[in-house]
Amino acid sequence: MHTVNNTNLNNVGFVSVSDMLSLLQHIGTEAFLLGLVEYLEQDYLRWELFDKSPRFASHSTDGVIELMPTSDQQQFSFKYVNGHPKNTRIGLQTVTAFGVLADVQSGYPLMLSEMTILTALRTAATSAMMAKYLAPKEAKTMAMIGCGAQSEFQILAFKVILGINQVRIYDIDRTAMLKCQQNLANQGLDIILCDSAHEVVKGAEIITTCTADKRNATILTSDMVQDGVHINAIGGDCPGKTELEAALLLRADVFVEYEPQTRIEGDIQQLDSSFVVTEMYKVIRGDRKGRSFAAQLTIFDGVGFAIEDFSALRYVHDLIKQQSSHQQLELLTNQANPRDLFGLLTPATQATRLVVGA
Template sequence: MRLLSERRSAALVNDELALAAAREAFLAARDGATFPVVVAHGSDPANRFTVKSGAMPAGAGVKIGSYWPGNDALGLARHGSVVIVLDQRTGRVAAVVEAAAANAYRTAAADALAVQALARADARVLTVIGAGHQALHEARAVAKVRPIDTILIAGRRPAAAEDLARRLRAVTTASVAVAGVEDGCRAADVLVTATTARQPLFAAEWVRPGTHVSAMGADAAGKQELPTGLYARARLFCDLTEQSRTIGELQHAPATAAITALGDVLHGTAAGRTGADDITVFDSSGFALQDLALAAALLAEDARTTAASEDR
């Protein structure tokens, strides 16, 4: 059995590796298998975890994502992620990949993949609503797939938004500024929401024609970032339709709404953007094939770099 520690996976991951793994996962979603998500908690209900499982040619197994808010007092990250990869011949554990840091790249890669597939080619203004840990990864990943020259940060906590803007300036050549939510929405070519909200973050009329929206915050019943009024104006896309309807953002969409899996767009069997004025919405609820593809990529990169080091 191989063990990839948190330190090692964090050293190996990058936006390019994560984006390639995301593309592999979304392409595999049509033929691969995913299973119902288990949403659970520890003996203290504030400590939560999810179990996502699936199978694809690159691997089969489970991803356990944890959220322990009390870790702040211990000097540890609140979020954890472990991927357990099974040997598909024997069912034994083939590898354990600790991937808390890599998981942030994985989540951002899905939204960046949607931007690459659905946003206008000339999109230049990116607005991120949210100023937490994930928002940094979202902004950096999206800025690498479109000619983004302006990034606007809109958050409920001004100090956190300013801090995120400062950190972003160190990793991107785009102009970065803090903006109000309405101003940020009205200016956006690409709008990314990265929050834990349970009610809409903005008004539907603030989104102008031609905008692409990637929403990643909803991963449980009751969570919501987008206004329901947006659905009548937009073309809707997601990672897994049934899951998005159950625990994702599109649990709030009308039952009659047409929803397209992003994997079908990547396969060329469904249309993506059809015109410059389309508003496109992508809901990322996250699925196990992303984690399995990322784990396989990290294990392959670990083997490659280790062999290269030994050759020297």
């Protein structure tokens, strides 16, 4: 039986950007990624318990704003996230986000958290988790196409979870490659800068595509990719935004998070509904095979799904509960008589609150 502690529910935990950075410094980014993968796998194993639907998306000429809700009937979460590729031209980030974890029984929020950093971590952890089941065994070399804000997180997660030690990187913006190389200089990785997408995939056992333009692009063509490779395709994540040639998809076994959402937003939006894909919870649970032979070409068509945000928020909430103190927000009213909300507006009540607050 899920019980409610009224005292705790009146305090909403708050995780600011500074708090998230302090948490990562305390735990270590690699250890954080390992713990996050554990939470992701736990929740993928409970797939049927969750509410599932394609995310709400408000599209504009310059980008998209999305809400991503889900619940396991004990806790509810949602994430607000945007995607505006043009933002970097005016000194703003392409993606920003925040999220809420709430108690289902009472409806009270438990935690409000930054999710710009956390989304990058959960996307990287999800990619690496999927690759555990789909990538060639003992893979050591990864190609990274697109060296934006996600790239270092992706590379570090593949190092921690799969043991990747050589990374070939390519971006049309050389300064982005140099940024990635510098950020990963002390991570025990061999970073190789390449001059083209054709060059970067040579010898790579895993290929990650993570580009930002909101358009139907062809970053990888079928002739560029050998059999036996795993492709982690995470840049095609909204309608009209793709990275892989349709012919490449047709050669491969394609795995997705939640098929109804990926049909709308992923690279498989190029194909009709008769094209067969496998939802990854079936692989993680052991109902379906992931990689089953050496020459198999596998693709994870990742768009990001609400259950992954739920896992990330649940993980952070458990971590901050272990701390002796963490920030609290006065986000909710807490009057003595729950039915007397108007009473908070009276001068006497306001004076009492000011004295108590002092």
